[in-house]
Amino acid sequence: MNPGLLFLYVLRAALLSSxxxxxxxxxxxxxxxxxxxTDAQFGQALTVGQLAPGPNGLWxxxxxxxxxxxxxxxxxxxxxxxxxxxxxxxxxxxxxxxxHPAAEGLVRGLNLAVVGAFVPVxxxxxxxxxxxxxxxxxxxxxxxxxxxxxxxxxAIVAACGAVGVLANR
Amino acid sequence: xxxxxxxxxxxxxxxIQSFGGGTITMTLIRRNAVDFHGWVTEEEFxxxxxxxxxxxxxxxxxxxxxxxRQIGGARAAALCLIGLLLPSTLVTCLFTAAFxxxxxxxxxxxxxxxxxxxxxxLGMVTACGMAHQPLRHSxxxxxxxxxxxxFIMLGSAAAIWTGRVSVTIVLLAGAxxxxxxxxxxxxxxxxxxxxx
Numbered sequence: 001m002n003p004g005l006l007f008l009y010v011l012r013a014a015l016l017s018s019x020x021x022x023x024x025x026x027x028x029x030x031x032x033x034x035x036x037x038t039d040a041q042f043g044q045a046l047t048v049g050q051l052a053p054g055p056n057g058l059w060x061x062x063x064x065x066x067x068x069x070x071x072x073x074x075x076x077x078x079x080x081x082x083x084x085x086x087x088x089x090x091x092x093x094x095x096x097x098x099x100h101p102a103a104e105g106l107v108r109g110l111n112l113a114v115v116g117a118f119v120p121v122x123x124x125x126x127x128x129x130x131x132x133x134x135x136x137x138x139x140x141x142x143x144x145x146x147x148x149x150x151x152x153x154x155a156i157v158a159a160c161g162a163v164g165v166l167a168n169r
Numbered sequence: 170x171x172x173x174x175x176x177x178x179x180x181x182x183x184x185i186q187s188f189g190g191g192t193i194t195m196t197l198i199r200r201n202a203v204d205f206h207g208w209v210t211e212e213e214f215x216x217x218x219x220x221x222x223x224x225x226x227x228x229x230x231x232x233x234x235x236x237x238r239q240i241g242g243a244r245a246a247a248l249c250l251i252g253l254l255l256p257s258t259l260v261t262c263l264f265t266a267a268f269x270x271x272x273x274x275x276x277x278x279x280x281x282x283x284x285x286x287x288x289x290x291l292g293m294v295t296a297c298g299m300a301h302q303p304l305r306h307s308x309x310x311x312x313x314x315x316x317x318x319x320f321i322m323l324g325s326a327a328a329i330w331t332g333r334v335s336v337t338i339v340l341l342a343g344a345x346x347x348x349x350x351x352x353x354x355x356x357x358x359x360x361x362x363x364x365x
Contacts, residue, residue, distance in 0.1 A: 021292065053257045054258070057227035061258055146294035
């Protein structure tokens, strides 16, 4: 794997997804079965993406760094930067086709498929820490706390990390 | 008209302050663009955001480009993008480098056994947020649309779970089925109206 190839994989995944984390299934499918990245690296990159400022989609920059060092993060950044620039073209196109029912259905269908493809990958990430009563409870607790949006993400992640340290002493 | 340096400074501040993920970043962009600087109206902001939902990749990058273009063309868009991404990308790299340096420590490995499930749980919240809008839209139309939307979502999940179908094919199939279904539903409703 070299930065150029990483750029192409990230670019393809970003072109076929919407939102910062919609590309996870495509990237997971491209890297993990071929031994280019591990589930643990995906989990670590997603964690950094949650903690760092800016869009959550920058988790890919962290993944690039974990896979290939600083040049990997540069390649990943370039790959995620290009597809959103299509907004310029989409604004022009949309004014022409906005009322066509197929255009609306296409976007909705893609969004639904992205969500459907996203969930199995998240579940597979649980293989990293291992599926146990503790890890499942922490995932459910984080989901509940994240859902009510009363606590900052940083506090939820730190609390779960502290439980992990105490449980593994 | 906001000067180049001022524009860059404003977006650098947005980039530095946006700890807490996409929702916080979006809130900061909206406050600055609509409330503080009046670059766009509330209505224009909503239109920009709707179009960003249709753009591939990170919506917030598309939103930044879109608002930047309205402020002052391609140059302003580039400055806004640099301001948003420079601090956040640097901090992401620093966090990752720091993590690589300490990841073999027993305490860090223990912490990761708690942090990774948290990431999965928080990722599920994101997935629910992504599913909410298209499912609600389908429910508003009729139960058949909701059933169809659920079929696309669950079918995609099952296909990925088996590991036998390429993600690209799953996503293209979802988009194609969605387009076809919406087009057929629309044609049928026009025909029914015509018969009446």
